Amino acid sequence: MSTLIIDVDTALGIEGGDIDDALMIAYLAGQSNWAGLAGISVVAGNVSLSSGVKSTLYICDLLGLDVPVFPGAAAPADRPLKTGHSLVMGNANSDEKWIFSHNPVREPEIMSFCEWVGHRDPSFRFTLLATGPMTNVADLLLKNPSCKYQIEQIVSMGGWFFGEERHPEFNMMVDPPAVSTVFQSGIPLTIVPLEMTLKTCLMPDDIVQWLNYGEVGQAFHDGTLSWMSQMKSIRGQEGCHLHDPLAAVALLHPEIIETVGIIPSIDLETGKTDVLSEDPHSVVRVVRSFDNAKFQELLLKGIGVAFETASRPALLE
Numbered sequence: 001m002s003t004l005i006i007d008v009d010t011a012l013g014i015e016g017g018d019i020d021d022a023l024m025i026a027y028l029a030g031q032s033n034w035a036g037l038a039g040i041s042v043v044a045g046n047v048s049l050s051s052g053v054k055s056t057l058y059i060c061d062l063l064g065l066d067v068p069v070f071p072g073a074a075a076p077a078d079r080p081l082k083t084g085h086s087l088v089m090g091n092a093n094s095d096e097k098w099i100f101s102h103n104p105v106r107e108p109e110i111m112s113f114c115e116w117v118g119h120r121d122p123s124f125r126f127t128l129l130a131t132g133p134m135t136n137v138a139d140l141l142l143k144n145p146s147c148k149y150q151i152e153q154i155v156s157m158g159g160w161f162f163g164e165e166r167h168p169e170f171n172m173m174v175d176p177p178a179v180s181t182v183f184q185s186g187i188p189l190t191i192v193p194l195e196m197t198l199k200t201c202l203m204p205d206d207i208v209q210w211l212n213y214g215e216v217g218q219a220f221h222d223g224t225l226s227w228m229s230q231m232k233s234i235r236g237q238e239g240c241h242l243h244d245p246l247a248a249v250a251l252l253h254p255e256i257i258e259t260v261g262i263i264p265s266i267d268l269e270t271g272k273t274d275v276l277s278e279d280p281h282s283v284v285r286v287v288r289s290f291d292n293a294k295f296q297e298l299l300l301k302g303i304g305v306a307f308e309t310a311s312r313p314a315l316l317e
């Protein structure tokens, strides 16, 4: 696989903010057999852009992940931002409360992600793993059209494509025109849709062992437990889903997924996605099934490696 860049709407550390982007970053930090993570671009979605950047920087601090973090779009181009946080808290104007006592140490990049890609050698190629609204990805394609030849593939989490009771999915609902831009780009795209990620589940018992890993384990444990209790009080749900981590594991372990080629469409108002037709030659593929047990095993193993690596110096003191 080529160099990896991720585009995320991280929210670990924000009360009422989903933790799945953060768990995905931890999983990626625990990999050692690939070219590596070259950059993180942040988009507004789960939380506002400023909160998303703060959360991402803090997670990089915890994990010892020394990669540039680029603040991206604060809102879609054609509509106001509706955050996941406001939907969870039931209040469009609720404060995004930081639950940790520390703030991030490192600073975001001054250069935009778009400028950074533009300054790279034209031979620079990368894989883009996009697990927030598509605003940043569309921005990149519209402002820097030649970069479409630099993106070897996009893997994204979003949409609901198969099944009778389909609803608009959050990432697609936030910025449907941006999704349309990506659909039309011709870039090979693998989509991990909501109907698959809803099959995943992380329970409180699965994360108790994280408490063995010092500050990093404690922060991820507490943030994840806080999100699980939000889900329990709002939806009566036990545990939480692992939407974004499934996209990352699917990218690094394609052997655990099965995909089908489709011609996709999206309603530009509601963000509801649809399959116009199945087409084995389409560059757009949707995951239709996956090995859930293997997924969870790989995810927890990767996260454990990341926590162990990050907490090791502290343990030696």
Ligand SMILES: [Ca+2]
Pocket (backbone or CB within 6 Å): 008, 009, 010, 020, 021, 046, 131, 132, 244
């Ligand atoms: Ca996300």
